[in-house]
Amino acid sequence: AVMASPMNSDSGWFLALALGVSFIKCLLINAYHSTDFEVHRNWLAVTHSMPVSKWYYEATSEWTLDYPPFFAWFEYGLSHVAAYFDKEMLVVRNLNYASPATVLFQRLSVIVTDVVFIYAIKECCKCLREDKGKELLWKPSFILATLLLWNFGLIIVDHIHFQYNGFLFGVLLLSVARHFQSRHLEGALLFSVLLNLKHIYLYIAPAYGVFLLRCFCFTQSKTDGSVHWKSFSPFRFVVLGSIVLTTFALSFGPFIALGQIPQVLSRLFPFKRGLCHAYWAPNVWALYNIVDKVLSMLGVKLGMLDINKLPKATMTGGLVQEFQHTVLPSVSPLVTLICTLLSILPALFHMWYRPSGGRGFLRCIVICALGSFMFGWHVHEKAILMAILPLSWLAVEHREDARTFLILSTTGHFSLFPLLFTAQELPIKILLMLLFTIFSFTSLKKLFRGRLVSSVEATYLLGLIPLAVICELVYPLTPWHHTLPFIPLLLTSIYCALGVTYSFIRLYISLLTVPSTTSKGKCQ
Amino acid sequence: MDNWSLVSMCVLLGLTTRWAVSFNSYSGASKPPMFGDYEAQRHWQEVAYNLPVHEWYLNTTDNNLSYWGLDYPPLTAYHSLLCAYVAKLINPAWVELHTSRGYESSSHKLFMRTTVLIADILLYIPAVFLYCFYLSNGSSKKKVATALCILLYPGLILIDYGHFQYNNVSLGLALWGVVGLGSGWDLLGSLAFTLALNYKQMELYHSLPFFCYLLGKCIKQGLVGRGLFLLLKISLSVLATFALCWLPFLSEPQQVLQVLHRLFPVARGLFEDKVANTWCSLNVLIKIKTLLSRDAQLLLSVTGFKSILLPALPVCLLMNELPLMATWFLLVSTFSMLPLLLKDGLLLPYAVTSLAFLFLCVYLLSALHRSSQELHLGSCYNLTRGSLFLPFVQFGISMAAMAVLSTASAALEPPARLPDLFPVLVSIFSCMHFLASLLYFNFVQLTEPPSRRGQKKTN
Numbered sequence: 013a014v015m016a017s018p019m020n021s022d023s024g025w026f027l028a029l030a031l032g033v034s035f036i037k038c039l040l041i042n043a044y045h046s047t048d049f050e051v052h053r054n055w056l057a058v059t060h061s062m063p064v065s066k067w068y069y070e071a072t073s074e075w076t077l078d079y080p081p082f083f084a085w086f087e088y089g090l091s092h093v094a095a096y097f098d099k100e101m102l103v104v105r106n107l108n109y110a111s112p113a114t115v116l117f118q119r120l121s122v123i124v125t126d127v128v129f130i131y132a133i134k135e136c137c138k139c140l141r142e143d144k145g146k147e148l149l150w151k152p153s154f155i156l157a158t159l160l161l162w163n164f165g166l167i168i169v170d171h172i173h174f175q176y177n178g179f180l181f182g183v184l185l186l187s188v189a190r191h192f193q194s195r196h197l198e199g200a201l202l203f204s205v206l207l208n209l210k211h212i213y214l215y216i217a218p219a220y221g222v223f224l225l226r227c228f229c230f231t232q233s234k235t236d237g238s239v240h241w242k243s244f245s246p247f248r249f250v251v252l253g254s255i256v257l258t259t260f261a262l263s264f265g266p267f268i269a270l271g272q273i274p275q276v277l278s279r280l281f282p283f284k285r286g287l288c289h290a291y292w293a294p295n296v297w298a299l300y301n302i303v304d305k306v307l308s309m310l311g312v313k314l315g316m317l318d319i320n321k322l323p324k325a326t327m328t329g330g331l332v333q334e335f336q337h338t339v340l341p342s343v344s345p346l347v348t349l350i351c352t353l354l355s356i357l358p359a360l361f362h363m364w365y366r367p368s369g370g371r372g373f374l375r376c377i378v379i380c381a382l383g384s385f386m387f388g389w390h391v392h393e394k395a396i397l398m399a400i401l402p403l404s405w406l407a408v409e410h411r412e413d414a415r416t417f418l419i420l421s422t423t424g425h426f427s428l429f430p431l432l433f434t435a436q437e438l439p440i441k442i443l444l445m446l447l448f449t450i451f452s453f454t455s456l457k458k459l460f461r462g463r464l465v466s467s468v469e470a471t472y473l474l475g476l477i478p479l480a481v482i483c484e485l486v487y488p489l490t491p492w493h494h495t496l497p498f499i500p501l502l503l504t505s506i507y508c509a510l511g512v513t514y515s516f517i518r519l520y521i522s523l524l525t526v527p528s529t530t531s532k533g534k535c536q
Numbered sequence: 537m538d539n540w541s542l543v544s545m546c547v548l549l550g551l552t553t554r555w556a557v558s559f560n561s562y563s564g565a566s567k568p569p570m571f572g573d574y575e576a577q578r579h580w581q582e583v584a585y586n587l588p589v590h591e592w593y594l595n596t597t598d599n600n601l602s603y604w605g606l607d608y609p610p611l612t613a614y615h616s617l618l619c620a621y622v623a624k625l626i627n628p629a630w631v632e633l634h635t636s637r638g639y640e641s642s643s644h645k646l647f648m649r650t651t652v653l654i655a656d657i658l659l660y661i662p663a664v665f666l667y668c669f670y671l672s673n674g675s676s677k678k679k680v681a682t683a684l685c686i687l688l689y690p691g692l693i694l695i696d697y698g699h700f701q702y703n704n705v706s707l708g709l710a711l712w713g714v715v716g717l718g719s720g721w722d723l724l725g726s727l728a729f730t731l732a733l734n735y736k737q738m739e740l741y742h743s744l745p746f747f748c749y750l751l752g753k754c755i756k757q758g759l760v761g762r763g764l765f766l767l768l769k770i771s772l773s774v775l776a777t778f779a780l781c782w783l784p785f786l787s788e789p790q791q792v793l794q795v796l797h798r799l800f801p802v803a804r805g806l807f808e809d810k811v812a813n814t815w816c817s818l819n820v821l822i823k824i825k826t827l828l829s830r831d832a833q834l835l836l837s838v839t840g841f842k843s844i845l846l847p848a849l850p851v852c853l854l855m856n857e858l859p860l861m862a863t864w865f866l867l868v869s870t871f872s873m874l875p876l877l878l879k880d881g882l883l884l885p886y887a888v889t890s891l892a893f894l895f896l897c898v899y900l901l902s903a904l905h906r907s908s909q910e911l912h913l914g915s916c917y918n919l920t921r922g923s924l925f926l927p928f929v930q931f932g933i934s935m936a937a938m939a940v941l942s943t944a945s946a947a948l949e950p951p952a953r954l955p956d957l958f959p960v961l962v963s964i965f966s967c968m969h970f971l972a973s974l975l976y977f978n979f980v981q982l983t984e985p986p987s988r989r990g991q992k993k994t995n
Contacts, residue, residue, distance in 0.1 A: 035891065043556070
């Protein structure tokens with residue numbers, strides 16, 4: 013019997029979901045936080061106590077400002093509220109200061125700024141093609157809202173590890189929603205602001221560029237979908253360009269005036285760091301590294317390589333940032349850039365020649381994000397969220413995307429496990445991971461009526477369970493835990509890299525095999 | 537098919553909330569020389585592991601009863617022994633005789649919190665779901681929603697995972713007892729409840745309804761013949777369980793007396809905390825009118841803050857039928873423990889879990905949207921006609937008052953002349969509510985129309 017209760021009313025459930033996850037976030041206030049906590053405290057202190065001219069020069073703390081200026085202004089704004097909680101956190105010299113008031117303030121600031129994320133999700137849900145008459149729990153909007161609001165990766169990265177991704181992804185999703193609603197100028201403005209908040213979103217800037225050029229600057233398309241060259245609107249182009257330029261001018265203007273641009277850029281793009289992060293993100297280069305290691309070990313065994321000529325600690329050195337390849341050719345930043353561009357060009361071309369409105373744009377974003385993740389230089393494992401979150405939106409509308417989403421999100425989320433390495437947080441990450449995984453599988457299965465993942469894929473995903481047991485429980489009890497501590501990280505990275513690569517391939521296949529009925533290009 | 541996924545998600549939510557609360561402090565943290573309940577539990581593991589059974593309740597040179605002497609029945613001691621075996625495997629220093637006094641470390645805290653979680657997973661949580669699915673009405677979604685609300689009752693979470701206790705074991709066993717009786721498995725039900733009683737003697741307050749119900753059932757089946765047989769079966773199994781639990785102490789009658797003396801310290805003052813002292817010393821029994829009434833509940837205001845958990849359990853079980861009053865009572869019960877929670881440094885989890893519980897129950901159980909009739913006010917309703925929304929207004933005012941008092945207790949300093957102002961205000965407020973609840977539940981129970989009873993009979 014269906015009961016007449018608020019569960020069937022319109023906005024009640026959204027508020028309940030948002031409040032529910034916010035309560036969980038509040039309960040996690042006293043959980044472990046990483047060095048990122050100190051990073052942001054330092055930035056609060058720097059922006060509050062130093063004049064603007066010193067922001068990108070300040071180096072008392074090792075965690076120097078490496079986000080674009082708008083984020084610095086954001087921290088500056090926060091610092092004024094921080095003064096009411098604990099003035100001591102705003103002193104630059106108070107390194108690693110973490111009084112209870114400081115922790116409370118910083119955690120609350122993440123929880124409160126998530127309101128941008130919540131608003132953006134509401135806007136996204138409005139853009140969905142709703143199927144009326146479905147029961148609440150299996151409505152696409154409900155599923156999407158839950159997949160985004162309760163996203164496991166976002167919760168543990170933002171509210172335990174400590175970052176501000178929620179509000180940044182809110183800006184991104186809002187921008188995409190605006191494009192869906194044909195409010196392109198607002199969308200462009202939001203994305204420009206986003207780029208000036210965190211420059212990692214450059215990963216998806218190509219998608220934006222091509223989309224706006226194709227679908228906004230060219231006002232009409234020919235009947236077969238290709239671009240109608242004569243419909244180029246210089247007015248629109250100029251307006252768009254001026255919005256973007258003004259935003260960047262506002263952001264970097266003060267620093268241009270001070271002549272500090274080289275310094276700012278060197279802070280934003282520290283290419284001196286190695287190919288991989290201290291923990292190898294599960295991308296192509298992780299696989300490349302492991303193949304190199306295996307080959308070098310084989311080479312030594314087979315007598316083809318002289319062990320004395322190999323770089324030190326090749327055998328026992330773990331996940332180091334500066335990884336010297338012995339057998340395979342070394343990889344430079346330029347190589348990664350070329351590989352990244354090659355990986356996303358087909359998607360960009362496809363969007364240019366066969367645009368399919370907002371959804372095609374969204375798909376292109378996902379592919380750009382994932383391509384950059386796969387081939388980028390010094391990629392953080394957290395960047396996988398940039399692919400997972402937009403993919404959630406596609407997942408509630410297409411069966412194939414749902415399948416890819418399940419694989420990508422499960423492996424991607426699992427690859428975030430090493431971020432929380434404390435024993436106290438182990439149950440939390442397992443419980444929340446299970447919660448999200450069970451929900452995503454059952455809800456998408458119900459939505460698309462039937463099994464989504466194949467047996468092979470299911471086996472791969474189930475293999476994550478023994479992997480988790482080995483990495484979290486069994487390995488710490490073995491003697492190798494002290495001599496080779498990186499093995500669990502290595503195993504996790506390699507195993508997940510397989511799933512991520514597979515998802516990338518699947519995304520391309522589904523993009524390029526779009527059925528003919530929808531191939532008529534349209535921009536709306 | 538969807539049930540299992542909804543159930544598992546609710547379990548996961550419940551467990552996440554519990555574990556997140558456990559991040560906070562526990563009673564007596566870093567407060568030598570006596571510390572608190574956490575140290576008491578650790579000490580019992582030490583005593584149970586290192587000393588022979590017959591010395592557990594005795595005052596010896598090795599066992600100083602004035603330092604957290606065992607004052608729960610033997611099952612608690614056996615549970616402590618089990619935990620101690622595990623503790624010894626991980627880090628023997630945790631249960632070393634004498635030297636482990638006041639031992640505090642983050643890994644030890646993890647261990648202790650894990651023991652509570654395991655007890656929850658094995659005992660309390662399954663009982664809650666069994667109760668909701670087999671002994672309550674409504675669609676399966678409603679049952680799951682009710683189970684979630686019960687699981688997120690803040691009082692139990694804060695005491696077990698914050699302050700630190702094992703109420704989930706005794707309440708879980710009692711709930712198994714209810715499930716057993718409600719499903720017609722009288723033997724298993726009474727067995728479960730006997731175990732609950734042997735875990736914490738406070739379960740005696742729940743024992744009278746169990747006893748009356750079973751006796752009544754036997755009488756109904758005829759005192760000669762089947763009824764007598766049933767009575768004998770139950771009595772024998774209860775006695776056997778008691779014997780089994782008390783086996784090591786039965787060798788000497790003095791042992792038994794000593795244990796009883798520890799469990800019921802008449803030498804101690806009957807009133808320990810301010811709660812008992814000034815305001816709440818009522819003991820009332822609600823009689824069971826029907827044989828198959830499932831809402832046998834006891835409402836007692838007893839000594840000590842944590843004992844409010846005992847009436848809270850039956851009220852949780854009423855969540856389905858009387859959502860507004862149940863939610864109201866449960867929130868007040870959590871609020872009544874505020875002075876204790878503040879002392880333990882649990883303000884944040886208290887605030888978050890109480891607010892979450894309030895919103896969850898109001899939303900999921902549409903607590904505020906039920907009609908007056910469902911409040912079972914019956915003939916009383918006619919008197920209050922015109923002030924139809926009064927209960928809801930009262931509820932709102934009550935919530936606002938609790939919010940104000942909570943904030944004041946946490947943020948303001950009491951005036952020098954009245955250092956206990958806030959705990960006393962909390963007690964007065966809570967007691968008034970408990971009294972009103974008492975009257976209300978009595979009224980509901982006594983005026984329950986027979987047709988409803990007949991309905992329940994066939995369930």
